[in-house]
Amino acid sequence: MSDHQVGKIKAAIVGASGYSGEELLRLLFRHDQVDIVCVTSRQYAGRPVGDVFPRFTGLDLNFSSPSIDEIAESADVAFLALPHGVSAEFAIPLVEKGVKVIDISADFRLKSTEKYLEYYNAEHPAPELLKKAVYGAPERRKEAIKNADLVACPGCYPTSITLPLVPLLKAGLISSEGIISSSMSGVSGAGRKVDLPFIFPECNESVRPYGVVGHRHLPEIEQELAEAAGVDDVAINFIPHLVPTNRGIHSTIIAKLKDGVSADQIREAWNSSYADAPFVRVLPAGRLADTKNVTLTNYCEIACATDAHTGNVILSSAIDNLTKGAAGQAVQNMNIVFGFDEKAGLL
Numbered sequence: 356m357s358d359h360q361v362g363k364i365k366a367a368i369v370g371a372s373g374y375s376g377e378e379l380l381r382l383l384f385r386h387d388q389v390d391i392v393c394v395t396s397r398q399y400a401g402r403p404v405g406d407v408f409p410r411f412t413g414l415d416l417n418f419s420s421p422s423i424d425e426i427a428e429s430a431d432v433a434f435l436a437l438p439h440g441v442s443a444e445f446a447i448p449l450v451e452k453g454v455k456v457i458d459i460s461a462d463f464r465l466k467s468t469e470k471y472l473e474y475y476n477a478e479h480p481a482p483e484l485l486k487k488a489v490y491g492a493p494e495r496r497k498e499a500i501k502n503a504d505l506v507a508c509p510g511c512y513p514t515s516i517t518l519p520l521v522p523l524l525k526a527g528l529i530s531s532e533g534i535i536s537s538s539m540s541g542v543s544g545a546g547r548k549v550d551l552p553f554i555f556p557e558c559n560e561s562v563r564p565y566g567v568v569g570h571r572h573l574p575e576i577e578q579e580l581a582e583a584a585g586v587d588d589v590a591i592n593f594i595p596h597l598v599p600t601n602r603g604i605h606s607t608i609i610a611k612l613k614d615g616v617s618a619d620q621i622r623e624a625w626n627s628s629y630a631d632a633p634f635v636r637v638l639p640a641g642r643l644a645d646t647k648n649v650t651l652t653n654y655c656e657i658a659c660a661t662d663a664h665t666g667n668v669i670l671s672s673a674i675d676n677l678t679k680g681a682a683g684q685a686v687q688n689m690n691i692v693f694g695f696d697e698k699a700g701l702l
């Protein structure tokens with residue numbers, strides 16, 4: 356038994372005043388094996404957490420703005436809930452100082468530095484560290500995550516798209532060509548900031564696509580699908596939409612079925628791939644996924660319908676973008692890294 360299985364670990368939440376940070380607070384406060392020792396925010400440093408998030412009123416914890424050395428001295432694990440680019444600045448020294456890093460940003464998700472430059476308009480800040488980072492999809496990388504010093508948590512849209520598609524590509528039930536995902540996200544996906552297109556009157560009573568060509572999640576999704584299909588490249592259409600809800604992502608994915616493949620075979624492939632995946636819920640025939648059934652949970656529900664008319668399968672998946680799409684998956688990864696029950700703090 357490792358030391359961590361007998362005692363509590365100390366966690367820092369870096370970027371705790373944002374939406375992913377708030378969700379980490381909610382989940383880690385109720386985690387029996389974790390003590391939150393440090394919650395960072397530049398703008399709210401010195402103020403009680405309950406001042407900024409009234410639902411935490413009464414908790415004896417203040418925001419602070421410590422140096423990276425101070426974070427490393429106080430914590431066994433650091434969750435980075437920071438904008439991409441900034442996250443790497445923290446990850447590099449923290450990993451060097453032996454702190455386990457669970458990064459929620461996009462900085463270490465892409466294996467290709469060329470793709471990072473193309474989609475994030477910046478040279479990758481730490482190509483050497485990128486080689487050590489493990490893409491933290493617990494359903495397919497659990498063994499690698501166990502030994503990781505740096506876990507790159509998958510993006511929210513990519514989580515909702517890869518969970519239904521990967522087992523089907525691996526089993527050769529669908530073609531890797533011509534996949535389309537039309538996905539919808541609640542407004543918290545854009546972060547906790549004041550920005551005109553995201554204020555209430557602009558989003559309410561509105562459904563709008565954005566980033567329909569070349570969204571920054573595209574190379575991440577394609578990287579994971581190509582690996583599953585066992586090919587060098589996969590090209591998909593990914594069409595995100597902003598919808599007037601606070602939380603939740605729904606993806607409707609269309610893929611070409613291989614000859615003779617039935618909906619039952621699709622569900623069988625999912626059930627067998629996800630037999631040991633506590634947070635994937637395969638829905639029975641006749642049901643499709645619904646964000647309201649996963650809100651504030653770490654579940655991803657997946658469902659399918661086959662269409663004999665076109666020979667396509669229509670996949671439907673739903674997650675809470677802040678839980679399975681961000682903080683919940685991060686806690687799931689922390690549980691795996693430290694040898695805790697994968698579900699701890701998440702049910």
Ligand SMILES: NC(=O)C1=CN([C@@H]2O[C@H](COP(=O)(O)OP(=O)(O)OC[C@H]3O[C@@H](n4cnc5c(N)ncnc54)[C@H](OP(=O)(O)O)[C@@H]3O)[C@@H](O)[C@H]2O)C=CC1
Pocket residue numbers: 369370371372373374375376395396397398399435436437438439441459460461509510511543544545546547548676677680681
């Ligand atoms: N929202 C979502 O649904 C998802 C978000 N993510 C990713 O998680 C990360 C956080 O996202 P989200 O919670 O939405 O973001 P928010 O904008 O809500 O919060 C960002 C946090 O980072 C802190 N911060 C910003 N700039 C700096 C800086 N230069 N130095 C130190 N701290 C800084 C802010 O605190 P302060 O300004 O007070 O210092 C704040 O706590 C991003 O990389 C995002 O892409 C991933 C999956 C889903």
Ligand SMILES: CC(=O)N[C@@H](CCC(=O)OP(=O)(O)O)C(=O)O
Pocket residue numbers: 459460461509510511512540541542543544545546572595597
């Ligand atoms: C609604 C909205 O704006 N969503 C964000 C994605 C959410 C997010 O932060 O993406 P990561 O998972 O990469 O961190 C976007 O489209 O860029």
